[in-house]
Amino acid sequence: MATTNTAEQPTRRDFLYIATSMVGAVGAVAAAWPLINQMNPDASVLALSSTEVDLTPIVEGQILTVKWRGKPVFISHRTKKEIEEARAVKLSDLPDPQTDEARVKKDKEQWLVVIGICTHLGCVPLGHEGDYDGWFCPCHGSQYDTSGRIRKGPAPANLEIPPYEFASDTAIRIG
């Protein structure tokens, strides 16, 4: 059996080394996955998914902040003037172009529901502030309009709309 030609490449032994180390590497990755995935949102966090909000106490011009999935959600009862301001803007003037109609529910345009997290680095913007009557983020100066769209500052995107629906005429369910 000692007649194996050593010049012959790759040898049977090379194949075994590579195959063994490949299996070892796959095993290491498989073993690492639970260690990494344990950090993702767990079942108890995922369970906290929906919140119902009664809209009747919110007067025109008021912004209510509710908590959903640990984050603030702004429910803005917009005035006629605020709605008109939001609809008068040309799409080409917006860094993240989106119409106001696309950001509210049909026939419910007085209700704007947005996640109250600045899309820059996650601070909570202040309502009825800034040059556009919308929100102003105190951290790095991003400004949003009455439709929650980014107008000025470092934030790249509009305030996000959470998934929600009208449970009745005066209540919404977020999530």
Added chain:
Amino acid sequence: MAGHGEYQPKNPILKWFERRLPVLSFMHGSFVAFPVPRNLNYWWTFGAILSFMLVVQIVTGIVLVMHYTPTSAGAFDSVEHIMRDVNYGWLLRYLHANGGSMFFLAVYIHIFRGLYYGSYKEPREILWILGVIIFVLMMATAFMGYVLPWGQMSFWAATVITNLFTAIPGAGRAITQWLWGGYSVDQPTLQRFFALHYLLPFMIVGVVVLHIWALHHVGQGNPVGIDVKSERDTMPFTPYATVKDNFALICFMILFAWFVFYIPNYLSHPDNYIPANPLQTPPHIVPEWYFLPFYAILRAIPNKLMGVLALFGSIAVLAFLPWLDTSKVRSARFRPLFKQFFWVLLVVCIGLGYLGSKPAEGGYVIVARILTAYYFLHFLVILPALGYLETPRPLPASISEPVLPKTRAAAAMSTRTPVRKG
């Protein structure tokens, strides 16, 4: 460089031990007989000061953990409990909180020492890169530690910094939620930051061991920046460097004690004595002073992704310094142009720190943009170009030549033990 093996314990038990594990001769070779350049100045004492600060942080940190609760409901109260009820809790917490600032003060001096004297140049590239790694680990540790008291500044610092990762195209949101363990900074985030804040200092210890190993392998640099040529250029670590390090350490401890005992909250923010509120961002959030220059760089750039890249780039560029500086001469003493640019860089970094503490609006943003541009210009354009444009001044023949008087040097040469007389 360390010549161990020369040391032989006299005590028979130590002799027995030494034959089985030569740790005594190793320590002797590394910290007693280890030859250090005879011209080291006080800027070279910050390595010892930093080692001391690392020990202080680990020791005070371990005892604080005995009283701290890493939950979003209990963390803030447990810190107040440490301050009011635990025996000497106030002292331990103030030592740990101000110790972080002192640690950064010392590391910044240590880094600028390295920049001035060209400590990153051949053959100390790996030594320097290990130092950059320690710096990054320190920043991560300090950030996570700042989150633990779960005050308003803790919470919003955690929110802003973890949101940096949302700038990553595509996977940004998934990565951020993975870091949080939820949809926002909350209990899971606090608990994992606590675990990592406990782990990272020990990783720093590991890298520090490599850092010192690399230092002892290539030998220390020195203010003239030329290599050690003979035994006359060096002195034994003990007592010379030991005493000098200890004297500097005591001076540094006076400063540290002044902060701890007289102005313990000077470097922190009053808002962090308000419990975390996820629904309200404080009107003016700023990081701790040691992050301000990097924060200014982040805010100077109007684009989110580019801002985050500039922030990380401003640290990463340091790791490439050994290859960006093209000059063969190490010490700024012999580089007339580089010396001026060094001081400009220092002023720019302090200026960025000042701007980081100011609101991001109007003139502050414009100046921050200019200084950010200069910061990168210094490392990416000025340093590479200087090596070609600058005519360095003549270097001395040896380390001992400018410091040892000629006659004494000659006399010293004739005896066999000149080194110990320095």
